[in-house]
Amino acid sequence: MIKVEQGKALAPVIAGTTVALYLSYKIFLSLLHKKNKYTKEIPVPGSSYPYIGHMSSLGDMPAATISQWHKELGPIIQFRMGVQTWVSIDSPELAHKVMVTNGSKASHRNENEFAYKLYSFGGKGIVHSQPNAAWKKARAAVTAAIAPSQIELHMASIQKQAKKLVDTLMETSKKTKAGSFPFKDLQLYVMNTVTLIAYGKTFPTKDDPKFIEISETIDDGFKLSGVDYDLANYLPIFAIYDYFKGARNILKRFLKERRDPLFRGLINDAYHTDGPNLVKYLKENGYDLSEEETMVIFSDLTSAGTDTNSVYLCWTIAIMCRHPEVQLKIAAEIDDFVKRNGRLPLFSERLELPFCISAMKECMRYKPITAFGIPHMAIDDIEVDGYIIPKGATIISNMMSMHQNSEFYTDRPNEYVPERFLEALETSSASSKGKVEDRDHFNFGWGRRICPAIHMAEVETFVGFVELMSRCFIEPGEDGMPNIDIAENGGISILPSPYKVKFTDRSLIDPTQN
Numbered sequence: 196m197i198k199v200e201q202g203k204a205l206a207p208v209i210a211g212t213t214v215a216l217y218l219s220y221k222i223f224l225s226l227l228h229k230k231n232k233y234t235k236e237i238p239v240p241g242s243s244y245p246y247i248g249h250m251s252s253l254g255d256m257p258a259a260t261i262s263q264w265h266k267e268l269g270p271i272i273q274f275r276m277g278v279q280t281w282v283s284i285d286s287p288e289l290a291h292k293v294m295v296t297n298g299s300k301a302s303h304r305n306e307n308e309f310a311y312k313l314y315s316f317g318g319k320g321i322v323h324s325q326p327n328a329a330w331k332k333a334r335a336a337v338t339a340a341i342a343p344s345q346i347e348l349h350m351a352s353i354q355k356q357a358k359k360l361v362d363t364l365m366e367t368s369k370k371t372k373a374g375s376f377p378f379k380d381l382q383l384y385v386m387n388t389v390t391l392i393a394y395g396k397t398f399p400t401k402d403d404p405k406f407i408e409i410s411e412t413i414d415d416g417f418k419l420s421g422v423d424y425d426l427a428n429y430l431p432i433f434a435i436y437d438y439f440k441g442a443r444n445i446l447k448r449f450l451k452e453r454r455d456p457l458f459r460g461l462i463n464d465a466y467h468t469d470g471p472n473l474v475k476y477l478k479e480n481g482y483d484l485s486e487e488e489t490m491v492i493f494s495d496l497t498s499a500g501t502d503t504n505s506v507y508l509c510w511t512i513a514i515m516c517r518h519p520e521v522q523l524k525i526a527a528e529i530d531d532f533v534k535r536n537g538r539l540p541l542f543s544e545r546l547e548l549p550f551c552i553s554a555m556k557e558c559m560r561y562k563p564i565t566a567f568g569i570p571h572m573a574i575d576d577i578e579v580d581g582y583i584i585p586k587g588a589t590i591i592s593n594m595m596s597m598h599q600n601s602e603f604y605t606d607r608p609n610e611y612v613p614e615r616f617l618e619a620l621e622t623s624s625a626s627s628k629g630k631v632e633d634r635d636h637f638n639f640g641w642g643r644r645i646c647p648a649i650h651m652a653e654v655e656t657f658v659g660f661v662e663l664m665s666r667c668f669i670e671p672g673e674d675g676m677p678n679i680d681i682a683e684n685g686g687i688s689i690l691p692s693p694y695k696v697k698f699t700d701r702s703l704i705d706p707t708q709n
């Protein structure tokens with residue numbers, strides 16, 4: 196495992212550069228604030244320092260700090276990450292105007308050292324590439340391969356994986372009274388769905404060496420894409436520091452010795468496995484992709500598709516544990532369906548479980564999966580509502596405060612309200628294509644870069660959650676209720692702090708006692 200030092204050794208170097216660069220900072224700042232009489236200035240939070248800008252003010256949980264800045268300064272703010280200008284938006288309408296209406300100018304990615312130059316071989320694949328012809332081709336291929344009709348081919352296997360997940364959670368709860376943190380089990384379930392579709396392969400347990408290898412490679416990849424390993428990108432003076440620290444070599448070695456052989460192996464094996472998979476689909480359908488392109492696409496899918504869904508389910512379980520009354524209502528809805536049909540509902544029958552769907556959507560709004568989605572970059576000045584987002588700025592939507600925006604979510608935006616979406620039950624996939632004012636939530640991002648796997652994500656979380664709620668009641672473990680007011684910074688995602696819960700057989704519980 197790679198150990199990431201959170202830049203502790205950097206403080207003296209940063210201090211040393213501060214004074215010398217004060218003058219250039221003043222000039223930069225005056226350019227940053229340059230405005231003409233027709234434009235409004237984008238508010239800048241106060242705690243900025245020469246050269247490093249706001250980097251040292253973001254704290255351990257940047258999303259929370261930026262939420263606070265939005266509270267003080269409004270729906271759009273501008274701050275500096277070293278030499279980079281970042282613009283954060285927490286009004287859905289404004290974000291829509293920037294990233295959808297101005298999609299031609301706001302759909303690029305930052306060309307940073309690790310994710311763009313090294314990990315994606317100069318912008319190959321989907322997640323970090325620029326919106327060019329190669330990106331369109333790769334995105335179209337993946338979108339076709341995970342279209343609803345393709346997911347349907349894997350439905351029986353997804354249901355089987357969901358059963359296995361719930362069996363394991365219940366067995367663990369029987370063995371230990373203390374309760375357990377279900378994250379790794381959820382990761383196994385979610386990764387099995389992704390690897391089944393991508394490579395036609397699943398892993399039997401969370402102790403499987405290949406599962407552990409993939410999971411650690413994804414985790415380390417996320418850590419290495421953090422600011423510490425990319426300092427020269429924000430603070431060019433750190434190119435010298437990187438040279439001595441060998442950060443670039445660490446990144447290159449990680450890719451050459453771990454990421455590349457892992458995905459090359461998974462892709463090669465996939466050609467020879469039985470049944471359909473994405474590797475075969477791309478070949479059979481004439482997608483002419485180079486080896487590097489193919490490797491980045493599969494590495495993108497496996498990384499983007501695993502932690503997002505498992506983080507979501509992990510938050511959902513913690514929220515359910517805290518709301519037994521919601522669990523009972525969901526269970527009653529599922530039981531009623533089972534009584535009428537003699538089986539669990541399919542995703543295509545989701546509208547027969549309105550409360551369950553609304554409660555699931557509300558979990559994603561209440562506890563967003565990522566801090567900022569995946570940042571976009573402006574390739575030209577973008578004028579919206581009298582503001583000018585400058586060319587080259589990194590644009591983020593601050594998921595935490597956006598999902599508590601009281602003008603958009605007028606009813607108790609800071610509380611978990613399971614009925615919130617009862618009148619908005621369409622899939623998030625459909626909702627994301629509609630008008631901004633009708634969207635349910637914004638966890639899947641924006642415009643041309645919107646997550647291409649929303650349907651797949653909704654199917655696998657629905658199947659897993661319904662299986663769980665049809666058989667279990669989630670109760671606190673020995674440490675009491677999960678504390679959902681604290682969270683961990685997972686780089687791209689925001690994880691619940693580890694908690695312990697028990698998955699009790701529902702048939703053994705007297706509902707009147709809850």
Ligand code: HEM
Binds near residue numbers: 322323639647
């Ligand atoms: C709860 C589950 C998920 C959430 C919350 C989520 C969220 C996101 C977000 C916020 C983005 C960036 C959108 C933007 O730039 O505006 C994204 C992009 C992407 N996601 Fe997802 N995602 C989820 C599941 C998945 C799954 C299951 C896969 C694949 C198996 C996947 C594959 C991708 C890919 C390839 C992109 C890059 C799209 C591009 O840059 O053009 N995601 N996702």
